[in-house]
Amino acid sequence: MGKFTSEVRLSREMTLMDTTLIGVGAMIGAGIFVxxxxxxxxxxPALILAFALNGLVAVLTAMSYAELGSCYHDxxxxxxxxxxxxPRWNGFxxxxxxxxxxxxxxxxxxxxxxxxxxxxxHEFGWSLPQWGFxxxxxxxxxxxxxxxxxxxxxxxxxxxxxxxxxxxxxxLILAVFVGFGLSIIFNRxxxxxxxxxxxxxxxxxxxxxxxxxxxxxxGYEVIAQCSEEVRNPK
Numbered sequence: 001m002g003k004f005t006s007e008v009r010l011s012r013e014m015t016l017m018d019t020t021l022i023g024v025g026a027m028i029g030a031g032i033f034v035x036x037x038x039x040x041x042x043x044x045p046a047l048i049l050a051f052a053l054n055g056l057v058a059v060l061t062a063m064s065y066a067e068l069g070s071c072y073h074d075x076x077x078x079x080x081x082x083x084x085x086x087p088r089w090n091g092f093x094x095x096x097x098x099x100x101x102x103x104x105x106x107x108x109x110x111x112x113x114x115x116x117x118x119x120x121x122h123e124f125g126w127s128l129p130q131w132g133f134x135x136x137x138x139x140x141x142x143x144x145x146x147x148x149x150x151x152x153x154x155x156x157x158x159x160x161x162x163x164x165x166x167x168x169x170x171x172l173i174l175a176v177f178v179g180f181g182l183s184i185i186f187n188r189x190x191x192x193x194x195x196x197x198x199x200x201x202x203x204x205x206x207x208x209x210x211x212x213x214x215x216x217x218x219g220y221e222v223i224a225q226c227s228e229e230v231r232n233p234k
Contacts, residue, residue, distance in 0.1 A: 018160035023219035025167035031216025034112040043209035044200040050209035058217035069224035077225035110141035
């Protein structure tokens with residue numbers, strides 16, 4: 001009897017808009033809403049410089065992702081390229097590193113959502129009960145992570161639709177933040193005083209802020225990993 005092998009392929013249902021919003025949605029996460037405040041405490045006004053330097057580093061890597069992502073049209077992103085171009089053990093190591101990095105990022109996003117949800121309730125005069133280590137915020141974070149895992153399991157079409165909705169909502173929220181920020185800047189009497197000292201902790205603070213916020217620039221990696229689900233990857 002002959003052996004029949006069948007290769008399982010993902011359906012190509014995602015458009016350019018879907019993949020773009022997935023990448024933007026990955027960038028507008030806890031790195032923006034949670035870690036920016038911590039990074040500002042470390043770098044001061046030089047947080048602007050930290051984001052600019054992170055952007056420069058990310059652009060160099062993103063150009064490689066764009067080139068390789070248009071050549072290899074399978075799912076996997078960086079893991080696939082390492083597996084194809086280097087000896088096997090490199091692919092094994094790269095895959096586990098990628099998995100661990102995404103697990104940490106998803107945990108950060110989920111916990112950030114739970115913490116912010118609790119803060120919103122406080123603004124309305126409500127508060128979640130405290131259960132010690134297993135707090136309601138952590139339970140909510142785990143529930144949200146499982147919900148989105150189920151959405152991804154259902155397929156690319158469902159993931160794209162919900163991802164588009166969430167990303168557009170986050171863009172609108174950021175627009176409100178930017179609007180209030182610009183209003184404060186232009187209504188301030190002496191802007192230079194607010195930016196002095198520009199680097200209160202020197203370059204050490206800038207580099208620490210870069211390490212805290214670089215996670216916000218991972219969106220292009222998510223786009224490359226969706227290559228097999230895009231109608232026209234090039």
